[in-house]
Every structure is written in structure tokens, then in C-alpha cells.
Amino acid sequence: MKKTIIFLFCMSFAEMAIADCTVYTKNYTACKKGYYLTNKASMTLCEKCPSPGTSDDGNNTDYTACYIPAGTIMTDETGTFTYTSDCHYSK
Numbered sequence: 653m654k655k656t657i658i659f660l661f662c663m664s665f666a667e668m669a670i671a672d673c674t675v676y677t678k679n680y681t682a683c684k685k686g687y688y689l690t691n692k693a694s695m696t697l698c699e700k701c702p703s704p705g706t707s708d709d710g711n712n713t714d715y716t717a718c719y720i721p722a723g724t725i726m727t728d729e730t731g732t733f734t735y736t737s738d739c740h741y742s743k
């Protein structure tokens with residue numbers, strides 16, 4: 653019974669919380685390496701760059717701060733390739 657009550661408690665706050673019932677109260681102005689700034693639920697938060705992207709430490713922009721680093725090797729239906737320079741995400 654206790655587990656059911658805890659589960660229902662988390663679910664009741666799901667609309668006010670972000671990610672697993674954790675309530676964020678801090679607005680960020682810069683993010684650490686591998687993250688970018690985003691606005692969610694009237695808050696400025698840091699989100700992880702899409703894989704295999706990263707970002708520089710202390711960045712203060714949106715997802716365009718993310719990039720695929722030079723030297724990254726990837727494979728798709730056309731074959732294997734290597735990024736020869738940083739490839740930044742764009743809008």
C-alpha cells in the first residue's frame with residue numbers, strides 16, 4: 653500500500669515537475685560541457701546535447717551551442733565517415 657501512495661504522490665505533481673518528480677527552482681545562465689540552455693515550464697534549464705554532440709563549458713546559448721566534434725567517426729547506410737571539423741547544430 654505504501655508504494656501505491658508514493659507513486660500517486662509523484663504522479664500528482666508531474667505537471668509541476670520536470671524529470672522524475674524533481675522540482676527545479678534555479679534558473680541557469682550557462683551550462684557545463686555537453687549541455688545547452690533551454691526554456692521549459694518558465695525556467696531556464698540545461699539539457700544534454702543530442703548524441704553524439706557536445707558543447708563547450710560555460711556556453712549560454714540554445715542547442716546551436718552543440719556540435720559534433722572533429723574526428724568523430726560515424727556509420728550510416730552510405731558507409732563510414734569521419735567529421736573533419738566541428739559540425740555545429742543549426743536552427
